[in-house]
Amino acid sequence: MSDNPEPLSPMQRIWWIVGMIPSGTITSYGKVADMAGLPGRARYVSRALKLAPTELSLPWHRVVNAQGKIAFAADTAPFREQTQLLRSEGVMVNQGKINRSEYEWHPDIATLVLGMPF
DNA sequence: AAAGTGACTTGTA
């Protein structure tokens, strides 16, 4: 029998989940937290993305707040970058706002399991 | 050590 895999840390679970978000779709910090087994820890997700190694090249831009709005202040470089990245994959962004019902990611368990890093 | 901050969310008003 093979040994059990090393369990992923909370931050690693967040990175894995964000990495699974398909191009052209979005989800929220709170949803990612819930999926990672960290209910009520939306802020932890934002920190995890900020600390994520660039080598992972995570699609961090596909994570917005619960109102479907880009979390960065409108007059900042990251706000403009996120807007550009989302538009480049076909997501309509107006004044930093996105229609969640139109672009929401609806993950299926099979895809998630097959995407697990072990 | 204590207070402030933030890439958040939810409940109330």
Add this chain to the structure above:
DNA sequence: TTACAAGCCACTT
């Protein structure tokens, strides 16, 4: 709909 308070908690002052 907008606004504000709590809850959240690691990190920075």
